[in-house]
Amino acid sequence: MTSLSRETLSQIYFTMRLTRAMEDRIHKLFLQGRIVGGVYTAQGHEATTVGAAMTLRDGDCIVPQHRDLGMHLVRGTSPRAVMCQWLARGNSPTLGRDGQMHIGDMYHGIVPMISMLGASLPVACGVALTMKMRKRSSVVLASCGDGATNTGAFHEALNLASVQKLPLVLIIENNGYAYSTPTYKQFALQDLAERARAYNIPGESVDGNDVLAVMETVRRAVVHARSGNGPVIVECKTFRVRGHSEADKxxxxxxxxxEEWLAKDPIQRFETYLREQGVLTPALQAEIEAKIKAVVEDAVAFAERSPAPDGATVTDDVFAPDGPIAIIGEPDSDNPRYVNALDRRTGKPFTTVSKAEEAVGRR
Ligand SMILES: Cc1ncc(C[n+]2csc(CCOP(=O)(O)OP(=O)(O)O)c2C)c(N)n1
Incomplete structure (x- = not known):
């Protein structure tokens, strides 16, 4: 029996169902040719993504990955923003430059993912170090897949986090495959939580399709990290019901x-539990379903009436603007150094590297 209130339990159930409903709608939009490019969904991950994020509080940060719509929704990314992103609208979080879950919202403490597997984790360490240096009692919850644990960046990040005792909780979403590669061809470990031993930090594995178990385990990890004891790994064992992307059968x-995993569907399991506890009555279920339908349709309609990106802005935010950011060395220096660009802002009137290099005869 959980100590969570009926309201919290209904909120968890609503968000898990909303996550799935949005992905079902995204899938349909893709089949209708209204979304171009790759579509990556996470049917089956809802207990992990929603459960993990539900343990956080204001001021905490997440560093989610491509299958973490559930984390986004818990932490405040709006369904409208998500649909504008997938439909590549000019008002999407990436202003129409990307049509996938590479989105963030620093106001809500959501760091956008980096597409290269593992590469977000050193960034998560940077955010956690900032929290520590500013003496905030905030925690960073980052995630990655089983495949990403084989990258160098994963190990470098964990090493740094351990040595610096950073307030980082890393969720490994072990869904059994990295694209088509099964876990037994990726690493010689039974549990990915064992990766923690190499860094002398706690690591725990949990049934990633049981939302209450995920919350209980991640909550312990968050308390550990928030108390200044350093990072923790939580491995959530789950299953990706659809292909790696829509292109993958x-x-x-x-x-x-x-079949084994379909029988453990996280939403159905939680639904059964909530009914047994008398929390999910037929009336509440109908209310939640109607609300989800309204939220999803509102998001799609909003995205469809939003403008396409303005072609004239295509290079905006791609190149650094010209300006006094690249002042290097003294005008007569034979030895211009990039470090001077940081230290000598009041130096000489060079506004670009090329002008400075020209002046010192380096071109
Ligand atoms: C360094 C790197 N290698 C390969 C890819 C291509 N790629 C994107 S997602 C993916 C599979 C990732 O598997 P996993 O980390 O287990 O996460 P999952 O997709 O299963 O959630 C691959 C190979 C990439 N983005 N980055």
Missing amino acids: ADYVPTELR
Whole structure:
């Protein structure tokens, strides 16, 4: 029996269902040709993503990845922003430059993901170090897949986080595959939580399809990190029901394995529990379903009436603006150094590297 209130339980259920409903709608929009490019969904991950993020409080940060719509919704990314992003509208978080979950919102403490696997984790360490240096009691919750744990950046980040005792909780979403590569071909470990031992930090594995178990485990990890004891790994064992992307039929997944996981669907399991506890009555379920439908349709309608990106702005935010950011060395220096660009802002009137280099005969 959980100590969570009926309101919190309904909120968790609503957000898990909203996550799935939005992804179902995104899938449909893709099949209708209204979304171009790749579509990556996370049906089956909802207990992990929603449960982990539900343990945070104001001032905490998340560093989510491509299957973390649930974390976004918990932490404040609006369904409208998500749909504008997928439909690549000019008012999307990336102003129409990207049509996937590479979005963030620093106001809500959501750091946008970096597409290269593992590369977001050193950034998560940077955010956590900032929290520590500013003596905030905030925690950074980052995530990655099983495949990403094989990158150098993953190990460098964990090493740094451990040595510096950073307030970082890393959720490993182990869904059994990195694209088509099963875990037994990726690493010689039973549990990815064991990766923690190499860095002398706690690591725990949990059933990632049981939202209350995820919350309980991540909550302990968050308390540990918030108390100044350093990082923790939580491995959530789950399953990606659809392919890696819409282009992938996932026929490399054995039928028995798929069936085994489908029987453990996180939403159905939680629904059964809530009914048994008398929390989810037929009236509440109908109310939640109507609300989800309204939220999703509002988001799609909003995105569809939003403008396409303005072609004239295509290079905006791509190149650094010209300006006094690249002052290097003295005008007669034979030895211009980039470090001077940081230190000598009041130096000489060079406004670009090329002018400075020209002046010292380096071009
Ligand atoms: C360094 C790097 N290698 C390969 C890719 C291409 N790629 C994107 S997602 C993905 C699979 C990732 O698997 P995993 O980390 O287990 O996460 P999952 O997609 O299963 O959630 C691959 C190979 C990439 N983005 N970055």
